[in-house]
Amino acid sequence: MSSEQIWLAAGGALALLLLVGVLALARVVRRLGARVSSLEAALGAALEARADETAPQPAVAAEPASYVITGIDRVEDDEPTVAVQGRIDGALFADIVARESAIRAAGIAHGLRRALAPEARNRIRFEMKREVKRSRKQRRADLKEALRDMQARERAQMADRRDEGDAA
DSSP, X not given: OOHHHHHHHHHHHHHHXXXXXXXXXXXXXXXXXXXXXXXXXXXXXXXXXXXXXXXXXOOOOOOOOOOOXXXXXXXXXXXXXXXXXXXXXXXXXXXXXXXXXXXXXHHHHHHHHHHTSHHHHHHHHHHHHHHHHHHHHHHHHHHHHHHHHHHHHXXXXXXXXXXXXXXX
């Protein structure tokens, strides 16, 4: 086979793959169109039903209600209810578990990467040195203050003894 024939065969294969891709895309678009139209019909029916429910009704004499700041005690049905399936199939469960695990692993990896970065280690080292210097300085100041207090007490005791000795 010559190189021209190889290029021609590759081009033909590429054209065939492109045609298959376009047909698959058209099929997906048709399915989505059908799904959108069914959802539109369901939404229209739901809106009509809700409009009928919320239509003004003749006023009925009601008991005077006490003044309520919050509406916690009232049940409002503004949110549409969604039926929750009791069971999910194994493939969907495995997919959910795999996605959650992948997201957690990615988060942990990102945190470790940031924590072990040279900038973070240098910042931690700097903060540790600064904290050690501060604690040493505080310890020296506490020691000096304790020595001053002790010396002041000793002077006061000596003065008391002298005063007692002079009085006797």
